[in-house]
Amino acid sequence: MYFPTFRSRRIRGKEVFRRMVRETSLSANDLIYPMFSAFGTGIRKEISSMPGIHQFSIENLVEEAQKVHELGVPAVILFGIPETKDAVGSDAYAECGIIQETIRALKKTVPDLAVITDVCMCEYTDHGHCGIIKDGDVDNDATLELLAKEALSHAQAGADMVAPSDMMDGRVAAIRNILDENGFENIPLMSYAAKYASGYYGPFREAAESTPQFGDRRSYQMDPANRREALREARMDVEEGADIIMVKPGLPYLDIVRDIRNEFDLPVAVYNVSGEYSMVKAAAANGWIDEERVIMETMLSFKRAGADLILTYHAPEVARILKRG
Numbered sequence: 001m002y003f004p005t006f007r008s009r010r011i012r013g014k015e016v017f018r019r020m021v022r023e024t025s026l027s028a029n030d031l032i033y034p035m036f037s038a039f040g041t042g043i044r045k046e047i048s049s050m051p052g053i054h055q056f057s058i059e060n061l062v063e064e065a066q067k068v069h070e071l072g073v074p075a076v077i078l079f080g081i082p083e084t085k086d087a088v089g090s091d092a093y094a095e096c097g098i099i100q101e102t103i104r105a106l107k108k109t110v111p112d113l114a115v116i117t118d119v120c121m122c123e124y125t126d127h128g129h130c131g132i133i134k135d136g137d138v139d140n141d142a143t144l145e146l147l148a149k150e151a152l153s154h155a156q157a158g159a160d161m162v163a164p165s166d167m168m169d170g171r172v173a174a175i176r177n178i179l180d181e182n183g184f185e186n187i188p189l190m191s192y193a194a195k196y197a198s199g200y201y202g203p204f205r206e207a208a209e210s211t212p213q214f215g216d217r218r219s220y221q222m223d224p225a226n227r228r229e230a231l232r233e234a235r236m237d238v239e240e241g242a243d244i245i246m247v248k249p250g251l252p253y254l255d256i257v258r259d260i261r262n263e264f265d266l267p268v269a270v271y272n273v274s275g276e277y278s279m280v281k282a283a284a285a286n287g288w289i290d291e292e293r294v295i296m297e298t299m300l301s302f303k304r305a306g307a308d309l310i311l312t313y314h315a316p317e318v319a320r321i322l323k324r325g
């Protein structure tokens, strides 16, 4: 089929045709909105590097979550900024910890909104690492116990799904076991399966106040150069009982999203992370790009790469655009 017998432009010539042959679609149902819950009251503090994204105290978070839900976004994922941090991240698994209280408040006011929790230690430890420190590095097996306790306490507070982001080996099995043993066998687990040690997390660490106080996360998060390893990581999580597997960050790792989509039959999620959001906002603020267009094109790229779900700080804007049509 070559020119002039075939002309690609025929089917592009009318908007109605373009709509009819569009290969990929995006729905508000695909979106998960990350939110930051801070200890205190009356807090609505914008993250300077993430215009439009705030740390909220619980009552403000609930109000905001309700609006986002009304736009058609089915789920939020929660990150906590506790009152106090310590070496073992006690607030992470405290019955009245910041996330546990936030879950209860959300479930009371917006019961139909799916509440997903990020399961990790870095927001709760004074050293900012994702687990317990032994000899200057995060100790894998000691950390598993705390992550399991944290996930269980989220489920007990009413979380609809848990999402471990720590990258310890064996954490999916550890969390699955403790949930099952305690009657939460129906709570799904979304694993951050292929999570890379990325510079794109910079603004998030301001938002979650979780910057490591020494070293970096390269001994547990993945090397950005590795592709086969992502399949290995995902396979481990699938075999340990993950229900959804995630790739993170998003745009710089679309090849990984596609690899994982091709290899597994589980739902695939992608995390459009803080740095990706900040870059769009900064360019838009300078008038260098058409923000709306770039956001929607970015979302489509995730779907085209094979993602079913998108965790994105753009979720409310995207839902609004989709609603407007």
Ligand code: PBG
Pocket: 118, 120, 122, 130, 165, 166, 200, 201, 202, 203, 204, 205, 217, 272, 273, 274, 275
């Ligand atoms: C915690 C966690 C991080 C993100 C999600 N969960 C940060 C990190 O690993 O340093 C990043 C999200 C973002 O940048 O938007 N483990």
Ligand code: ZN
Pocket: 120, 121, 122, 123, 129, 130, 165, 166
């Ligand atoms: Zn962490």
